[in-house]
Amino acid sequence: MIKLNNKLIALGASVIASTLLVTNAFAAAPSKVDSAAAGVYNPTKNALDGGVTYKRSNGSYTAYRINEQSTKGVNFGRTPTPNELKAWDADIMPDGTGLPKGSGTVDDGEALYDKDCAVCHGEFGAGGKGYPTLTGGTIDSLKNQRTCPGKDAPNRTIGSYWPQASTLIWYIRDAMPYAHPKSYSPDQMYAMTAYLLKESGVTIDGKEIEELNQDNFKKIVMPNRNGFYPNIDGPKGVENVRAFFKNPKNFGAVGTRCMTNCGKESVAKIGNEITDVVPAYSTVRDLPKVDPSKGGAVSEAQKLYEKSCAVCHKTDAMGAPAVGDKGVWADLVVKGIDKINHNAINGLGGMPPKGGAMDLSDAQVKDIVKFMVESSK
Known part of the structure; x- marks a missing residue:
């Protein structure tokens, strides 16, 4: 026990000493960076959007240190085969x-x-x-x-x-x-x-x-074919974008580019509100009433299923038991409806709890399960 404690004391002392050395090293670093920082923050106005970029120099990118180790001998992979290129292209x-x-x-x-x-x-x-x-x-x-x-x-x-x-x-x-x-x-x-x-x-x-x-x-000529600018197609695409963003007026600004203290006069807002529509816009979010005689949903459970569950359970392509597959659901029912309800509410495998529809109550999930089971007999 004494030997073990001695080892722990020695280890703790070495960790503390190492920490002090590292701390002192980082504490001393800023003076070195500051002395070389004259060229670190000098921006170059050559960004694609008309802004600036910063050069990597003196082992730093702005205030951040960069790894200057050689990458010679690093293997970036092999040349793809013609068939691989054809498959990817x-x-x-x-x-x-x-x-x-x-x-x-x-x-x-x-x-x-x-x-x-x-x-x-x-x-x-x-x-x-x-x-x-x-x-x-x-x-x-x-x-x-x-x-x-x-x-x-x-x-x-x-x-x-x-x-x-x-x-x-x-x-x-x-x-x-x-x-x-x-x-x-x-x-x-x-x-x-x-x-x-x-x-x-x-x-x-x-x-x-x-x-x-x-x-x-x-x-085919799409209605908005010419609604995008600047023109990014062709060999001059990059330069067209660069020239476009260099002029603030092209994207709404009437003054100079600014990031802070931008006055209202610096931005031009486009007003084109559409109000003369027939019928008028409505903010009502209620779903229309469904007429069962016209082939619509016949129960609240089915409507909830179609809204929240059919995306995955309509087929077995997502790995979920497809509604209507009698064999699969017969195997599930053998385990008991309580087990099915538990898995539906709490999630199972790749299915999140309640299929991701967390606004559903437990009772609603059970109703959906009952509908799915009854529809698969």
Whole structure:
């Protein structure tokens, strides 16, 4: 015991001595930095947004020390093979590069949308279920600024905001549908894109879109195609951005650039509030009453399921038991309804408590579970 205590005392003394040495070393460091700081903070006005950058010098980047050790001999990996490059080079560009071969109709896209997308994005892409609104909106609304309550926000939708249709079909291919991304065939990709573009009022050569393929897709001109500036395309893109931001008037300022004590006269606000709409805007957030005779939800539990649970439980693609799969749910029911309710309320595996819908009460979750079980018999 005495030997152990001696070791602890010696160790404690060495730690204290080391701490003092390190503390003294850092305490002495500022004088060295200060003596060399003349060139550390000198900014260079060459930032892309018209601001400044700082050079790395004297072992520092502004007030922060940098590691100046040599990186010679560091292995950054190997050169990718042609096949790897081909697999990664999957961009779909505005000029049509990367478009798959295929075709899809608006009618097929509508059926696909109702099956896979309406649960999140609302009927016809009109939103209202917590996910982005895809259709509607006006280009004029993009000038709106929410400077006070009651003013309309910009409506950034496919038709009013997106400059290129290529990003739409590209995103659909790689990220949709939510529960099973990358599952659409080229024909389905074209069909979904055709439907969303038609619902957004986009035309081809002045005619409504009925079908899309790799040929007529290249003729699409989005309504807001020329609404973005500065021009970032081409070899002069970077310089165009740099020149744009160097002039404060381009982004609303009427005076010089400022970070502190900026007066009201330094910023010009754009006023373009839209009020003459029919019907008038409403702040009521109540969901419309559902008529069961028209195929709507027939119970409160089903409505809650569609709102909060169907995204994952509609199919088994997310690893969750799909509603309607009798075999899977029969195995779960054997364990007892109390066990299912407990897992639904407290979470299990990749599912968070209550599926992430923490505004649901325990009683509501149990009602949803009962609906899911009854729907899977």
